[in-house]
Amino acid sequence: MNYDTPLIDRDSAGAGHAAHGRETVVSETHIIDEDDEFQRARRRKQIMIGGGIVAAIILAIILFMVFGKGDGAAEDGANAAQVPLVSVIVPGSESVSSGITASGTFAARNPLPVGSVGEGGQVVSVRVDEGDWVSQGQVLAVIDRSVQTQQAAAQAAQVQVARADANLAQANLDRALQLVDRGFISKADVDRLRSTRDAAAARVRVAEASLRELNARNARLNILAPAGGLVLTRDVEVGQVVSGGSQPLFVIAKGGEMELAALVGESDLARLTVGAPAAVRPVGTDREFTGQVWQLSPTIDETSRQGEARVALAYDRALRPGGFATATIGTGGVNAPVLPESAIQNDAKGSYVFIIDKDNKVRRRAVKTGIVTDAGITVAEGLTGNERVVLRAGGFLFEGDTVKPQLTNRAN
Template sequence: MNLESATWRRSAIETEVLDEETLARRRRRRTIIIGVVVALIAIGIAFFMLTGPAEEVPAPAGQGAASLPAVTVVVPGKQQVSRSISATGTLAARRDMPVGVAGEGGMIARVLVEPGQWVDNGQTLAVIERSVQSQEVQQLAANVEVARADARLAQQELDRAQALVGRGFISKADVERRIATRDAANARVRVAQAQLGAARARVGRLDIRAPAAGLVLDRNVEAGQVVGAGSGALFRIAQGGQMELLARLAESDLEQVKVGMTASVTPVGSSKSFTGQIWQVSPVIDPQSRQGEARIALSYDSALRPGGFASATINVGTIDAPLLPQSAVQSDDRGNYVYIIDGNNAVVRRDVKVGEVSDQGVAIASGLSGNERVVQSAGAFLSPGQKVRPVRAASR
């Protein structure tokens, strides 16, 4: 009998020892339960701290105020808030001047400038080979001398004829013919001079010159290259080195931007900002993107590279608006909103339009007068129509 009892106890012990998986599951379940309890306690403590005790607003008579959840509220009033609009865009030369071949073209003999160089108005950028044109100029110059010699001879013959006409040796008709000959010779001189001038002008146009002083942005030609009127731009010059930001703005923001407003421009990858001024606002809106363009003029700086990307903050003035902490403003698929507490201490949703967002808070452009009791935080735990115990936030 005792032997059987001992055998049974030994079997029970072995069964318990062997079932380790069951014991592990029990331990994991116990750990999870403890973790959930701790998390619930932490959430309760956080909620209590967010809606912590402050100056209480008395609840209407007849309600169990002590049993209602306490909610911290603020009455923002109105204050002056700086308004600014953020935009992004591409840097470019304010006046980007493409320079091409003005004459008949030819083979490039020399290129005299490189990108990044400053040039003066009329400075030669490249020279086209001109040996044939030089010979034509010399030929036309010789034609001018021949025409002048003919004109001198015609004048001398006219002078002799006029001296003899009084003696009756030459008729007046002969004198008139010599006058016509003299005038024709002078006209040929003028024609030859005009042809020479045109040839010299064509030779002069073989020098590719800067149309204005500025910064060379691009060079698209090399010595030995044959160029002509259809070769396109051989050089690009930023007039005066002036730059600009082509800022893209939403249609609603573009309405607030005016010529003369200042802006702070920061190129991507740079910590340095540059002060500019809006000098032109686009009169049209892109029908695809619903955006317009504001052009911000900038003085030259080596950090401003055309084609680069930059951001801009445009100062559009100040407004009187309620200023709320960021924790008071919420958003969903319907837009931005806040919760306010009405006269019956009930939660009411109020849709708002958000203005400037800064370290001081969120400016409310529309939707609030500033006299409402706005839930400062914990709005995610509330629902419209819920009764609460409003607690005025302590003044800072």
């Protein structure tokens, strides 16, 4: 319901109000319009506030997403910075020649002791000395033979007498044979003459045999080299009286060949074979001599648990019997991964290495080591050679650690 209220001119009212301080009166309709406008403004404000809140929420979400990811990346970067960098190698498989190191002393491979084989006597001449090279049949020393020479001369005369008797007996038989047909000599006489001739011929042979025996005995008074080689020792002087069967007067290394009697442990001896190559280095020299095993000891010393591997060596004046030397004897070759010593760890469970799997995790791998060479240590069991093996610093790693592998070569 509308109630009409008298309207007052705004100008006059304003004037009147200003002039007289009277209160301005408005219509009820005008008040209602102002309330509607207020409500609309209020709603607009509420909408603006709600939109601001929503915008703030969206902005917060965006900021969280942006700055939250940044913090995660930083954390990931920090974690990545803490992952250790380790050097690894892929060893592959190499052909490695194995060998056994042993030591021993030099000796003649075939020593020939030489002494007097005759009846002996006084030595009148020594024609060789230690270190001389001799040939087969060469005279080493001469023993006085003055008495034996006279005996041989007497026997030679006996041979001549026997031959003369034999010639006479043959002539008598020839004449008898010419007269037997005429009947001047009987057949019995011829038989006797023939027997005399045969006996005389036999005496000649006996005399000649005796002469050859004396000559042979006299020849044995000279001490001869039974084979060519190097004179190692001389134990006789001029004027010395020697007898047959006495101690050796000379020792000769046949052909000058030497050998190293290397002492080898029981287990290593089982790995060697006759004909195996060996590199021998005498003490006090940088020279290296090549030989080969020609004999392995059939027995093992019960105390030392060692046996001998005898290495044959060609003649060289630097190889002196009794000298000490070391030898590296080959036992064949193997194909196996080779690792530097720093890559192999040991504990109560045995030898092991750390490998890096496809996820860059540290894994322990038990291994069995083999031959030790200048290049490193061979791995007989446990590796194929295609693994990434931690090169060093394995003592600071643990099973399951995450690392950053850096492939390197063995030289580094």
